[in-house]
Amino acid sequence: xxxxxxxxxxxxxFQFLAGAIAGISEILTMYPLDxxxxxxxxxxxxxxxxxxxxxxxxxxxxxxxxxxxxxAPIFVEAPKxxxxxxxxxxxxxxxxxxxxxxxxxxxxxxxxGVSAGVTEALIIVPFELVKIRMQxxxxxxxxxxxxxxxxxxxxKEGPLALFNGLEATIWRHAAWNGGxxxxxxxxxxxxxxxxxxxxxxxxxxxxxxxxxxxxxxxxTPMDxxxxxIQGYTGVGPKKYNWTLPSLALVAKEEGMGxxxxxxxxxxxxxxxxxxxxxxVFDTVSTFMRKHFM
Numbered sequence: 001x002x003x004x005x006x007x008x009x010x011x012x013x014f015q016f017l018a019g020a021i022a023g024i025s026e027i028l029t030m031y032p033l034d035x036x037x038x039x040x041x042x043x044x045x046x047x048x049x050x051x052x053x054x055x056x057x058x059x060x061x062x063x064x065x066x067x068x069x070x071x072a073p074i075f076v077e078a079p080k081x082x083x084x085x086x087x088x089x090x091x092x093x094x095x096x097x098x099x100x101x102x103x104x105x106x107x108x109x110x111x112x113g114v115s116a117g118v119t120e121a122l123i124i125v126p127f128e129l130v131k132i133r134m135q136x137x138x139x140x141x142x143x144x145x146x147x148x149x150x151x152x153x154x155x156k157e158g159p160l161a162l163f164n165g166l167e168a169t170i171w172r173h174a175a176w177n178g179g180x181x182x183x184x185x186x187x188x189x190x191x192x193x194x195x196x197x198x199x200x201x202x203x204x205x206x207x208x209x210x211x212x213x214x215x216x217x218x219x220t221p222m223d224x225x226x227x228x229i230q231g232y233t234g235v236g237p238k239k240y241n242w243t244l245p246s247l248a249l250v251a252k253e254e255g256m257g258x259x260x261x262x263x264x265x266x267x268x269x270x271x272x273x274x275x276x277x278x279x280v281f282d283t284v285s286t287f288m289r290k291h292f293m
Contacts, residue, residue, distance in 0.1 A: 017288075025280045096108070
């Protein structure tokens with residue numbers, strides 16, 4: 001019976017640290033796919049395969065380009081991923097008290113995921129914008145480094161430019177987090193109960209990977225629009241601004257398929273990446289409960 005007891009809630013600072021470790025583990029593993037995804041989303045022409053894109057980047061620009069711009073997400077990865085999990089845990093506690101629930105339901109998991117996603121989005125927008133600018137191949141000669149990109153954006157476009165795409169980022173993260181945490185809850189209910197630590201890790205990876213894939217299916221159109229908005233450097237007319245009109249514009253000019261540009265690279269990153277996140281977060285959380293509580 002003790003195996004069924006819910007784990008003791010972690011204090012916020014432990015949640016934050018566990019989320020940070022999980023996030024950095026994921027980004028170091030999967031970042032090249034993010035570069036491929038961003039380039040596909042910035043393109044207004046046909047799709048290019050992942051392997052072809054990786055080969056072309058390595059041959060023409062060098063292997064280091066696969067990690068160009070990683071400094072910005074690394075700097076924000078700790079608060080970003082930590083916020084994803086810590087805020088989800090905090091909203092879970094809040095909503096359970098607010099609605100008088102004694103256990104987590106799928107509706108609660110979705111609500112807390114969406115709330116955590118909105119909170120996360122507010123933190124990461126400037127870092128996402130700098131990352132997008134660094135990943136755009138047309139900016140290779142414009143920005144020498146992440147700090148150089150930040151300095152030039154502030155000088156040329158002003159501080160508010162760092163928050164371009166805020167609304168689209170909120171849409172993106174609310175959709176992904178709601179799908180991710182909601183599906184994780186449902187999948188865990190369907191999987192056989194783990195009897196060993198290895199089985200628990202396997203269940204977490206499967207649930208996280210499926211949750212990450214579903215979240216990606218939900219939020220890719222908003223991600224395409226966010227990338228287009230944040231890729232604007234202030235030169236020429238601003239074509240994309242708000243999310244819903246931009247979604248309609250992309251669909252009208254390029255077809256509905258364009259709203260899923262970069263989907264394969266994105267799902268390959270965030271499907272397995274979602275599994276990595278959950279496994280590392282749960283492993284670190286378990287370690288902290290055992291040794292520090």
